[in-house]
Amino acid sequence: MGRPPQMTVAESVAEHVGNGATVHMGNFGAQLFAVGHELIRQGRSSLHAIVASGGILLDQLLGAGVLAAATFSHCWSPIGPAPASCFRRVVESGGGGVTFHELSLGTLTAGLTAAAWGIPFMPMRELHGTGYADEDWTGGATGTASSPFGKAAVVRALTADIAFLHVDAVTSAGDGLMRTPRSEAVVAAQAAAKVVVVAEELVDDEVALSEPTAVALPGLLVDAIVIAPGALHPDGAAGRYDRDVGFYENYAAAARTEVGFELWLDRWVRAVSDHEHYRELSGVG
Amino acid sequence: MSDVAVLRFLARAARVFGDDDWIFTGFHWPVLAMATARRLRGSSFRVIFEAGGILAAPDRLLPTSTTDYAAHDGSCSWLGSTADALLAFPRRYDRVVLDAGNVDVRGAVNSTAVGPFERPTVRLAGGGGAADAAAGARDLVLLHGRTDADRLVRRVEHVTAVGDAPCRLIAPWGVYRLGDLPAVEEWLGEPPVRRVRERLEDVGVDLSGAGCTDLDAEELDAAQQVLIEAADRGYAVARAAMAIGGRA
Numbered sequence: 001m002g003r004p005p006q007m008t009v010a011e012s013v014a015e016h017v018g019n020g021a022t023v024h025m026g027n028f029g030a031q032l033f034a035v036g037h038e039l040i041r042q043g044r045s046s047l048h049a050i051v052a053s054g055g056i057l058l059d060q061l062l063g064a065g066v067l068a069a070a071t072f073s074h075c076w077s078p079i080g081p082a083p084a085s086c087f088r089r090v091v092e093s094g095g096g097g098v099t100f101h102e103l104s105l106g107t108l109t110a111g112l113t114a115a116a117w118g119i120p121f122m123p124m125r126e127l128h129g130t131g132y133a134d135e136d137w138t139g140g141a142t143g144t145a146s147s148p149f150g151k152a153a154v155v156r157a158l159t160a161d162i163a164f165l166h167v168d169a170v171t172s173a174g175d176g177l178m179r180t181p182r183s184e185a186v187v188a189a190q191a192a193a194k195v196v197v198v199a200e201e202l203v204d205d206e207v208a209l210s211e212p213t214a215v216a217l218p219g220l221l222v223d224a225i226v227i228a229p230g231a232l233h234p235d236g237a238a239g240r241y242d243r244d245v246g247f248y249e250n251y252a253a254a255a256r257t258e259v260g261f262e263l264w265l266d267r268w269v270r271a272v273s274d275h276e277h278y279r280e281l282s283g284v285g
Numbered sequence: 286m287s288d289v290a291v292l293r294f295l296a297r298a299a300r301v302f303g304d305d306d307w308i309f310t311g312f313h314w315p316v317l318a319m320a321t322a323r324r325l326r327g328s329s330f331r332v333i334f335e336a337g338g339i340l341a342a343p344d345r346l347l348p349t350s351t352t353d354y355a356a357h358d359g360s361c362s363w364l365g366s367t368a369d370a371l372l373a374f375p376r377r378y379d380r381v382v383l384d385a386g387n388v389d390v391r392g393a394v395n396s397t398a399v400g401p402f403e404r405p406t407v408r409l410a411g412g413g414g415a416a417d418a419a420a421g422a423r424d425l426v427l428l429h430g431r432t433d434a435d436r437l438v439r440r441v442e443h444v445t446a447v448g449d450a451p452c453r454l455i456a457p458w459g460v461y462r463l464g465d466l467p468a469v470e471e472w473l474g475e476p477p478v479r480r481v482r483e484r485l486e487d488v489g490v491d492l493s494g495a496g497c498t499d500l501d502a503e504e505l506d507a508a509q510q511v512l513i514e515a516a517d518r519g520y521a522v523a524r525a526a527m528a529i530g531g532r533a
Binding site: 028029030052053072073074075076078079080081082083084087088091092093094095102104105106107109110113124125127129130131132134135137178179180181182183184185186187216235236237238239240241242243245248249 | 351353
């Protein structure tokens, strides 16, 4: 298998994301804005994004017209909290050609588990009384199945062509160390056909040996490594940089209108050459 | 001093974080209630967030949300996953505490839409893990921070979360048992204004059995300090409460 190659954010998107791909955008709460912005810069289209909690990264991908579908559990700006305005506009106007599969976060995780185990669906707790069950918010992602052991609600396997996942540090063997809750990152790595790990720092292999409980993603699951300090900004990275409240607030204000969003996108994505340039502009990492 | 009704609400909500309890904590008001409880009781309880972290100590910064990992750094005693927090653990939690911006007297929460789901008038954020946490809860507490009762209805339009467990609602206008026979359990300091009481009766809440709960100065001060910090951390409700009352 060998050691996974190291590449830049731009290279990882160019190599691993084709138009129409299903992309897992990790992590829940630690969103890889560096990757999302690169998807927009490289003009990707018709993507299906799987995002545990969309946040403003999903909002930006929707606003930029990158997506044909989204599987998600919610979409907002956590600061405030404030609405994700692009998301609102798209949905309130009838969907804009985007297919939404809205799952509870537990159901989404169960779907990833099915994909990880190579099985077509996963039984789950039926969320009776909610719109997930009664109104099919999932857009066909859930159903029921009968077995000799009883009937159960089920969610289909959520298989991504590529998963981008954040870790705090990575070794050249691809072992990803996390100092935060794992959220959906590990099962998303297991579920995807290919995995790109985006880390704040490259460390020696010996670090993994000395801190084995910190290795959340073994290199076995990793197809490429990207070292990109500040990749989560404006989200924070534990022990490195805090969530940027002001940046979030400025985005929420700008994105309230389509014109404002486009101006924001021009300034922070389209006019930015790459992630390193973004770091200089934002001052992160 | 912030809006005193909000301070009482936050202080009362903090009481659900009891010593040695394991509490699943949702975003927004539950985070502020947790932070208030931390100021009062330190590390005496454990908090589980939907990302899978178990927090055993006060956060270094007030979290902007439950996924503010930089704020939680150094507070986690266990680093689990969303599957742990939402699917495997709920039957073990002493309590599940969720935000409830739009709620009905049965204890159902709507976080998804106003109007038809396919093309709503207003698209809200969605439920996240609330449905999973509520479905597995043994004891469900909903927090609603508005000082009017206009968003407590007989039946929400869409349901993102509802539990089978006993369900209480804590709001600035009191503490309520929700379900088949919704009723007030406690006023906070004093009964709410007549307009609110009329609203509650309109949606079928029995107001006859209310006791009065007093919140002490230490509790109110802890709530005030949390609101001050929350205002700096971007919480709109904290800024609104302080705008009403004037910053201390």
